[in-house]
Amino acid sequence: xxxxxxxxxxxxxxxxxxxxxxxxxxxxxxxxxxxxxxxxxxxxxxxxxxxxxxxxxxxxxxxxxxxxxxxxxxxxxxxxxxxxxxxxxxxxx
Amino acid sequence: xxxxxxxxxxxxxxxxxxxxxxxxxxxxxxxxxxxxxxxxxxxxxxxxxxxxxxxxxxxxxxxxxxxxxxxxxxxxxxxxxxxxxxxxxxxxxxxxxxxxxxxxxxxxxxxxxxxxxxxxxxxxxxxxxxxxxxxxxxxxxxxxxxxx
Numbered sequence: 001x002x003x004x005x006x007x008x009x010x011x012x013x014x015x016x017x018x019x020x021x022x023x024x025x026x027x028x029x030x031x032x033x034x035x036x037x038x039x040x041x042x043x044x045x046x047x048x049x050x051x052x053x054x055x056x057x058x059x060x061x062x063x064x065x066x067x068x069x070x071x072x073x074x075x076x077x078x079x080x081x082x083x084x085x086x087x088x089x090x091x092x093x
Numbered sequence: 094x095x096x097x098x099x100x101x102x103x104x105x106x107x108x109x110x111x112x113x114x115x116x117x118x119x120x121x122x123x124x125x126x127x128x129x130x131x132x133x134x135x136x137x138x139x140x141x142x143x144x145x146x147x148x149x150x151x152x153x154x155x156x157x158x159x160x161x162x163x164x165x166x167x168x169x170x171x172x173x174x175x176x177x178x179x180x181x182x183x184x185x186x187x188x189x190x191x192x193x194x195x196x197x198x199x200x201x202x203x204x205x206x207x208x209x210x211x212x213x214x215x216x217x218x219x220x221x222x223x224x225x226x227x228x229x230x231x232x233x234x235x236x237x238x239x240x241x
Contacts, residue, residue: 023127027123039139043122053154057153080183
Protein backbone atom coordinates (compact mmCIF):
# COMPACT_ATOMS: atom_id res chain seq x y z
CA UNK A 1 0.00 0.00 0.00
CA UNK A 2 2.62 2.51 1.08
CA UNK A 3 5.07 1.16 -1.47
CA UNK A 4 2.50 1.61 -4.23
CA UNK A 5 1.83 5.17 -3.08
CA UNK A 6 5.49 6.14 -3.07
CA UNK A 7 6.14 4.38 -6.37
CA UNK A 8 3.38 6.35 -8.05
CA UNK A 9 4.56 9.60 -6.46
CA UNK A 10 8.11 8.99 -7.69
CA UNK A 11 6.86 8.14 -11.18
CA UNK A 12 4.77 11.33 -11.28
CA UNK A 13 7.66 13.42 -9.99
CA UNK A 14 10.03 12.00 -12.59
CA UNK A 15 7.53 12.60 -15.38
CA UNK A 16 6.80 16.18 -14.26
CA UNK A 17 10.48 17.01 -13.91
CA UNK A 18 11.20 15.55 -17.34
CA UNK A 19 8.47 17.71 -18.86
CA UNK A 20 9.89 20.70 -16.97
CA UNK A 21 13.35 19.99 -18.41
CA UNK A 22 11.83 19.85 -21.89
CA UNK A 23 10.13 23.23 -21.35
CA UNK A 24 13.38 24.77 -20.11
CA UNK A 25 15.11 23.39 -23.20
CA UNK A 26 12.41 24.95 -25.36
CA UNK A 27 13.14 28.35 -23.82
CA UNK A 28 16.89 27.85 -24.18
CA UNK A 29 16.55 26.95 -27.84
CA UNK A 30 13.86 29.42 -28.83
CA UNK A 31 14.56 32.37 -26.54
CA UNK A 32 14.63 35.56 -28.56
CA UNK A 33 17.72 36.98 -26.89
CA UNK A 34 20.84 35.70 -25.23
CA UNK A 35 19.66 36.27 -21.67
CA UNK A 36 16.60 34.11 -22.30
CA UNK A 37 18.85 31.29 -23.39
CA UNK A 38 21.01 31.67 -20.28
CA UNK A 39 17.91 31.64 -18.07
CA UNK A 40 16.63 28.51 -19.80
CA UNK A 41 19.99 26.84 -19.28
CA UNK A 42 19.98 27.75 -15.57
CA UNK A 43 16.47 26.33 -15.18
CA UNK A 44 17.56 23.21 -17.01
CA UNK A 45 20.40 22.76 -14.53
CA UNK A 46 18.08 23.05 -11.53
CA UNK A 47 15.53 20.69 -13.05
CA UNK A 48 18.16 18.08 -13.88
CA UNK A 49 19.47 18.35 -10.33
CA UNK A 50 16.01 17.67 -8.88
CA UNK A 51 15.53 14.81 -11.34
CA UNK A 52 18.75 13.23 -10.08
CA UNK A 53 17.56 13.57 -6.47
CA UNK A 54 14.24 11.87 -7.29
CA UNK A 55 16.04 9.12 -9.19
CA UNK A 56 18.26 8.63 -6.15
CA UNK A 57 15.14 8.19 -4.02
CA UNK A 58 13.84 5.61 -6.48
CA UNK A 59 17.05 3.59 -6.67
CA UNK A 60 17.99 4.02 -3.03
CA UNK A 61 21.67 4.82 -3.39
CA UNK A 62 23.47 8.01 -2.28
CA UNK A 63 25.50 8.25 -5.50
CA UNK A 64 22.85 10.19 -7.37
CA UNK A 65 22.93 12.78 -4.64
CA UNK A 66 26.61 13.49 -5.25
CA UNK A 67 25.97 13.82 -8.97
CA UNK A 68 23.15 16.26 -8.17
CA UNK A 69 25.52 18.32 -6.05
CA UNK A 70 28.05 18.52 -8.89
CA UNK A 71 25.26 19.63 -11.24
CA UNK A 72 24.20 22.33 -8.79
CA UNK A 73 27.69 23.79 -8.44
CA UNK A 74 28.28 23.63 -12.18
CA UNK A 75 25.00 25.39 -12.86
CA UNK A 76 25.91 28.24 -10.53
CA UNK A 77 29.35 28.72 -12.06
CA UNK A 78 28.05 28.48 -15.62
CA UNK A 79 25.27 31.00 -15.12
CA UNK A 80 27.51 33.50 -13.32
CA UNK A 81 30.14 33.22 -16.03
CA UNK A 82 27.55 33.69 -18.79
CA UNK A 83 25.99 36.69 -17.04
CA UNK A 84 29.43 38.26 -16.63
CA UNK A 85 30.03 37.65 -20.30
CA UNK A 86 26.74 39.32 -21.21
CA UNK A 87 27.66 42.40 -19.16
CA UNK A 88 31.32 42.84 -20.03
CA UNK A 89 31.92 40.89 -23.21
CA UNK A 90 34.61 38.85 -21.49
CA UNK A 91 34.57 36.41 -18.59
CA UNK A 92 37.94 37.04 -16.95
CA UNK A 93 38.94 40.68 -16.74
CA UNK B 94 12.66 -1.24 -5.08
CA UNK B 95 13.52 -3.29 -2.05
CA UNK B 96 14.28 -0.33 0.19
CA UNK B 97 10.65 0.86 -0.08
CA UNK B 98 9.15 -2.49 0.84
CA UNK B 99 8.18 -2.16 4.50
CA UNK B 100 7.64 1.52 4.96
CA UNK B 101 5.11 2.74 7.53
CA UNK B 102 2.26 4.88 6.35
CA UNK B 103 3.23 7.91 8.43
CA UNK B 104 6.55 8.03 6.54
CA UNK B 105 5.13 7.23 3.13
CA UNK B 106 2.36 9.80 3.00
CA UNK B 107 4.52 12.90 3.71
CA UNK B 108 7.24 11.68 1.35
CA UNK B 109 4.79 11.10 -1.50
CA UNK B 110 3.07 14.42 -0.82
CA UNK B 111 6.35 16.36 -0.77
CA UNK B 112 7.53 14.69 -3.97
CA UNK B 113 4.31 15.56 -5.79
CA UNK B 114 4.33 19.16 -4.51
CA UNK B 115 7.97 19.73 -5.42
CA UNK B 116 7.69 18.31 -8.91
CA UNK B 117 4.46 20.20 -9.59
CA UNK B 118 5.97 23.51 -8.47
CA UNK B 119 9.01 22.99 -10.67
CA UNK B 120 6.78 22.16 -13.63
CA UNK B 121 4.69 25.29 -13.04
CA UNK B 122 7.85 27.39 -12.89
CA UNK B 123 9.10 26.16 -16.24
CA UNK B 124 5.63 26.59 -17.68
CA UNK B 125 5.84 30.24 -16.67
CA UNK B 126 9.30 30.40 -18.20
CA UNK B 127 7.82 29.42 -21.55
CA UNK B 128 4.55 31.34 -21.34
CA UNK B 129 5.40 34.75 -19.88
CA UNK B 130 5.87 37.74 -22.16
CA UNK B 131 8.95 39.74 -21.31
CA UNK B 132 12.33 38.66 -20.00
CA UNK B 133 11.87 40.50 -16.71
CA UNK B 134 8.69 38.51 -16.10
CA UNK B 135 10.33 35.26 -17.08
CA UNK B 136 13.17 35.90 -14.64
CA UNK B 137 10.79 35.30 -11.74
CA UNK B 138 9.19 32.08 -12.94
CA UNK B 139 11.95 29.48 -12.31
CA UNK B 140 12.38 30.59 -8.71
CA UNK B 141 9.26 28.54 -7.99
CA UNK B 142 11.37 25.48 -8.68
CA UNK B 143 14.43 26.69 -6.86
CA UNK B 144 12.62 27.69 -3.69
CA UNK B 145 9.93 25.19 -2.72
CA UNK B 146 10.42 22.80 -5.59
CA UNK B 147 13.93 22.02 -4.45
CA UNK B 148 13.04 22.29 -0.77
CA UNK B 149 10.15 19.82 -0.94
CA UNK B 150 12.09 17.29 -3.01
CA UNK B 151 15.11 17.45 -0.71
CA UNK B 152 12.88 17.25 2.36
CA UNK B 153 11.27 14.09 0.96
CA UNK B 154 14.72 12.63 0.35
CA UNK B 155 15.79 13.52 3.89
CA UNK B 156 12.73 11.90 5.48
CA UNK B 157 12.95 8.73 3.40
CA UNK B 158 16.67 8.16 3.80
CA UNK B 159 16.55 8.95 7.50
CA UNK B 160 14.14 6.00 7.80
CA UNK B 161 15.84 3.52 5.50
CA UNK B 162 19.35 4.22 6.71
CA UNK B 163 20.19 3.56 10.32
CA UNK B 164 21.12 7.17 11.08
CA UNK B 165 19.68 10.55 10.22
CA UNK B 166 20.49 11.57 6.66
CA UNK B 167 20.81 15.33 6.59
CA UNK B 168 23.38 15.75 3.82
CA UNK B 169 20.59 17.04 1.57
CA UNK B 170 20.76 20.23 3.61
CA UNK B 171 24.04 21.05 1.87
CA UNK B 172 22.35 20.95 -1.52
CA UNK B 173 19.38 22.93 -0.24
CA UNK B 174 21.55 25.68 1.20
CA UNK B 175 23.60 25.74 -1.99
CA UNK B 176 20.53 26.23 -4.16
CA UNK B 177 18.96 28.84 -1.91
CA UNK B 178 22.18 30.87 -1.67
CA UNK B 179 23.23 30.74 -5.31
CA UNK B 180 19.87 31.33 -7.01
CA UNK B 181 19.42 35.01 -6.00
CA UNK B 182 23.04 35.73 -6.93
CA UNK B 183 22.76 34.28 -10.41
CA UNK B 184 19.37 35.79 -11.14
CA UNK B 185 20.44 39.25 -9.92
CA UNK B 186 23.49 39.06 -12.17
CA UNK B 187 21.38 37.90 -15.09
CA UNK B 188 18.82 40.66 -14.56
CA UNK B 189 21.56 43.26 -14.41
CA UNK B 190 23.09 41.86 -17.58
CA UNK B 191 19.74 42.07 -19.36
CA UNK B 192 19.18 45.64 -18.10
CA UNK B 193 22.65 46.63 -19.23
CA UNK B 194 22.08 45.17 -22.67
CA UNK B 195 18.66 46.80 -23.02
CA UNK B 196 20.08 50.18 -22.05
CA UNK B 197 23.01 49.78 -24.41
CA UNK B 198 20.58 49.12 -27.25
CA UNK B 199 18.44 52.09 -26.28
CA UNK B 200 15.17 50.39 -25.43
CA UNK B 201 12.46 52.79 -24.31
CA UNK B 202 10.66 50.51 -21.85
CA UNK B 203 13.51 50.04 -19.39
CA UNK B 204 14.21 52.71 -16.76
CA UNK B 205 17.26 54.87 -17.39
CA UNK B 206 20.23 54.98 -15.10
CA UNK B 207 20.14 57.46 -12.24
CA UNK B 208 22.80 60.15 -12.27
CA UNK B 209 24.93 60.08 -9.14
CA UNK B 210 25.14 63.18 -7.01
CA UNK B 211 28.39 65.05 -7.42
CA UNK B 212 30.96 64.18 -4.82
CA UNK B 213 32.12 67.81 -4.49
CA UNK B 214 28.73 69.48 -4.14
CA UNK B 215 27.48 68.13 -0.83
CA UNK B 216 30.55 68.44 1.38
CA UNK B 217 29.49 71.41 3.52
CA UNK B 218 26.37 70.28 5.38
CA UNK B 219 26.70 66.54 5.08
CA UNK B 220 28.84 65.55 8.06
CA UNK B 221 27.31 65.22 11.49
CA UNK B 222 23.69 65.82 10.52
CA UNK B 223 22.73 62.22 9.92
CA UNK B 224 21.98 62.88 6.28
CA UNK B 225 21.49 59.91 4.02
CA UNK B 226 24.67 58.98 2.19
CA UNK B 227 22.74 57.71 -0.81
CA UNK B 228 22.34 59.99 -3.80
CA UNK B 229 19.07 61.84 -4.13
CA UNK B 230 16.73 60.43 -6.74
CA UNK B 231 14.93 62.42 -9.34
CA UNK B 232 11.42 63.28 -8.13
CA UNK B 233 9.65 61.71 -11.10
CA UNK B 234 11.61 58.47 -11.26
CA UNK B 235 10.67 55.21 -9.53
CA UNK B 236 13.63 54.62 -7.30
CA UNK B 237 13.44 50.91 -6.74
CA UNK B 238 14.15 50.00 -10.34
CA UNK B 239 17.23 52.13 -10.53
CA UNK B 240 20.68 50.80 -11.23
CA UNK B 241 22.92 52.75 -8.95
